[in-house]
Amino acid sequence: MNELYKKNVRESLVSWFLEEKRDLPWRKTTDPYKIWVSEVMLQQTKVDTVIPYYERFIAKYPSPQSLANAEEGELLKEWEGLGYYSRARNLQSGVKEVVEHYNSVVPSNRKEISKLKGIGPYTAGAILSIAYGVPEHAVDGNVMRVLSRVLLIKEDIAKPKTKKIFEEAVMDLIDRENPSAFNQGLMELGAVICTPTKPKCLLCPLRENCSAFFEGVQDELPIKTIQKKSKTHKVKTVVIQNKDGHVLLEKRASKGLLANMWQFPMVELPTPNHTVEEIVEHDYGIEIEKGPLINEFKHVFSHLVWEMESFEAILKQEKELPNRCKWLTIEEINLQPMPVPMLKIWNAWKEREI
DNA sequence: AATGCGTGGGT
DNA sequence: TACCCAAGCAT
Numbered sequence: 001m002n003e004l005y006k007k008n009v010r011e012s013l014v015s016w017f018l019e020e021k022r023d024l025p026w027r028k029t030t031d032p033y034k035i036w037v038s039e040v041m042l043q044q045t046k047v048d049t050v051i052p053y054y055e056r057f058i059a060k061y062p063s064p065q066s067l068a069n070a071e072e073g074e075l076l077k078e079w080e081g082l083g084y085y086s087r088a089r090n091l092q093s094g095v096k097e098v099v100e101h102y103n104s105v106v107p108s109n110r111k112e113i114s115k116l117k118g119i120g121p122y123t124a125g126a127i128l129s130i131a132y133g134v135p136e137h138a139v140d141g142n143v144m145r146v147l148s149r150v151l152l153i154k155e156d157i158a159k160p161k162t163k164k165i166f167e168e169a170v171m172d173l174i175d176r177e178n179p180s181a182f183n184q185g186l187m188e189l190g191a192v193i194c195t196p197t198k199p200k201c202l203l204c205p206l207r208e209n210c211s212a213f214f215e216g217v218q219d220e221l222p223i224k225t226i227q228k229k230s231k232t233h234k235v236k237t238v239v240i241q242n243k244d245g246h247v248l249l250e251k252r253a254s255k256g257l258l259a260n261m262w263q264f265p266m267v268e269l270p271t272p273n274h275t276v277e278e279i280v281e282h283d284y285g286i287e288i289e290k291g292p293l294i295n296e297f298k299h300v301f302s303h304l305v306w307e308m309e310s311f312e313a314i315l316k317q318e319k320e321l322p323n324r325c326k327w328l329t330i331e332e333i334n335l336q337p338m339p340v341p342m343l344k345i346w347n348a349w350k351e352r353e354i
Numbered sequence: 355a356a357t358g359c360g361t362g363g364g365t
Numbered sequence: 366t367a368c369c370c371a372a373g374c375a376t
Binding site for chain 1: 368369370371372373374375
């Protein structure tokens with residue numbers, strides 16, 4: 001790339017961003033901790049979804065110390081509904097590390113900041129450039145889409161190896177006077193102008209610098225191979241009440257899907273030759289009597305589909321309740337972090353006809 | 355490198 | 366409906 005072209009791209013992008021950027025909560029600060037929180041929330045998550053979570057989170061945990069001291073259940077409750085819950089635990093782990101070993105100051109170089117849990121190549125570059133003004137690449141899906149078009153890069157962006165091409169391109173192009181506006185500008189452009197479908201090229205500040213637009217192939221880029229289809233599990237869930245009116249809740253394992261979140265006892269079917277009651281007795285050490293249907297729905301994860309059927313049930317006899325299970329009051333259950341499918345069951349149960 | 359990890363919105 | 370997509374990271 002020649003210097004004049006790069007200067008043109010830089011100035012067009014940065015001035016467009018400074019002029020047209022959306023007014024977002026995390027753009028009112030350069031506090032590295034708050035930028036960090038916002039970047040983690042924004043991983044694979046839409047801006048409109050993140051805004052209310054960010055506001056509540058920063059109000060509750062305004063400093064690294066406050067987050068470091070939080071209890072995990074309380075933290076997950078703040079994250080409830082946002083998804084990818086390991087982000088929350090990794091964020092707290094990283095923040096604790098900063099409080100304990102960096103005097104509560106977020107590191108300002110890529111080598112150190114990348115050691116922190118939950119901070120990968122993108123998030124490292126985002127915090128460094130936005131909070132500290134360090135000229136580092138922050139390559140996300142937006143940046144790959146925008147640059148694949150502007151620079152006519154036809155590599156498959158689904159391949160991890162391809163990202164290096166874009167990181168090098170950014171380090172070559174980046175505005176060293178204002179790396180924050182440059183990086184955010186690329187992402188903003190991808191979010192509002194250079195969209196996956198129907199890009200608004202006629203409104204684009206980089207239109208005259210864009211090879212894809214020049215050749216009329218913006219709709220063909222980026223190249224991305226398709227992901228494989230997800231599998232479907234049939235899941236039957238029971239909301240069990242005992243004689244005191246308490247309801248049985250189970251804490252999920254500390255690793256894997258929905259780690260450490262709470263759910264109602266559930267079984268995955270089909271399991272040959274056994275009823276839900278029998279499986280519940282085996283898995284939870286209790287005898288129950290199944291009641292009426294609460295609701296049924298499909299819950300789609302990124303890699304898995306749950307076909308849900310939930311039922312009311314009453315406790316007949318309790319034998320050996322596993323440690324992961326607890327009888328809780330309605331008020332206590334409302335305080336437990338639960339994934340969205342369980343919230344749908346819980347809300348339907350509370351509103352049921354009695 | 356390939357897979358697991360949530361959720362909601364768009365077409 | 367059934368995809369696809371969104372400011373990725375850990376393993």
